[in-house]
Amino acid sequence: MHIKDVDLNLFIVFDAIYSEGGVSRACRRLNLTQPAVSHALGRLRVMFNDPLFVRRRHVMTPTPLARQMIAMVRQSLNGLETTLSQTNRFDPTTTRRRFTIGLRNNLETPFLNSLLNRITDVAPLVDVSTVRPERRDLERELSAGVLDAAIDTLLPLSRDIRRERILTERMVVLARRNHPHIGAKLDAKTYLKMEHICVTSRRHGPSYEDFEFQRLGIERNVRLQCQTQVAACAVVSQSNLLLTTSELIASALNDPLSNRVFPCPFSIGPHENYLYWHSTTDEDPANRWLREQLIAIGRTLDQNETSKPALRAQS
Numbered sequence: 646m647h648i649k650d651v652d653l654n655l656f657i658v659f660d661a662i663y664s665e666g667g668v669s670r671a672c673r674r675l676n677l678t679q680p681a682v683s684h685a686l687g688r689l690r691v692m693f694n695d696p697l698f699v700r701r702r703h704v705m706t707p708t709p710l711a712r713q714m715i716a717m718v719r720q721s722l723n724g725l726e727t728t729l730s731q732t733n734r735f736d737p738t739t740t741r742r743r744f745t746i747g748l749r750n751n752l753e754t755p756f757l758n759s760l761l762n763r764i765t766d767v768a769p770l771v772d773v774s775t776v777r778p779e780r781r782d783l784e785r786e787l788s789a790g791v792l793d794a795a796i797d798t799l800l801p802l803s804r805d806i807r808r809e810r811i812l813t814e815r816m817v818v819l820a821r822r823n824h825p826h827i828g829a830k831l832d833a834k835t836y837l838k839m840e841h842i843c844v845t846s847r848r849h850g851p852s853y854e855d856f857e858f859q860r861l862g863i864e865r866n867v868r869l870q871c872q873t874q875v876a877a878c879a880v881v882s883q884s885n886l887l888l889t890t891s892e893l894i895a896s897a898l899n900d901p902l903s904n905r906v907f908p909c910p911f912s913i914g915p916h917e918n919y920l921y922w923h924s925t926t927d928e929d930p931a932n933r934w935l936r937e938q939l940i941a942i943g944r945t946l947d948q949n950e951t952s953k954p955a956l957r958a959q960s
Contacts, residue, residue, distance in 0.1 A: 658685040723790025735930035737768035747795030811943030814891030831907035840868035
């Protein structure tokens, strides 16, 4: 089989079915009829002598061959898309485009509020989707074009992945109003006597702050582990548990709950966030525009945090 004998549009259909998990949803994504998509899938099955997708209940499950193919297909499609975009001027005021950003849950509120405020008027046809990628998959998904960019802590990725530090989060501690064991200040002894909430998406291994505590030879009593900062802040307001989180998160989520905010009584290093993108998109006008928005937002949030006076407990 030679590439000159292959209809490359078939791979766009393949990617859509893989992403959407079904023919009907792929039809809506591609704005094609169901017979057209089914016909394309039939041609792919003949071409590779493999069913590629097997229906299980209401989902088209990819076969092992399809799983093996998807990263390379997406990387190739992304390369073609980049080539086309580089030959056509990207105009955010008129271009219809969806950007997919890998973003940790706790950064969604501050980043997405700022991003939508920046682009709503200047890029009315641009859509944004955020996902939480597995860190072990981040490089592959950036390479394949599944993600346009990502924001995360410093990660050991190859030189093909570009990075830029955009935001540093200082750590604080939240406690409910009228906490029976905390007065005007939160000292180290009281902190260690209390029970704590740990927010992490990991099933195993320490969170960022617990890793820092271990480095200092400190062990705290974690009573509750949960997945989101929103849930943790709400639990704090109704219990005697403490939450160690970033000042950025406290500013974004705490106002309706009125939890008190204290400096962390231990020297935990700040949490640094980096913007990641693949080297093949360095000169892509659309990706470069997206990066400019995210970098500007990160620096604004960073300046807002570092320009604050020394934190005093909110009473």
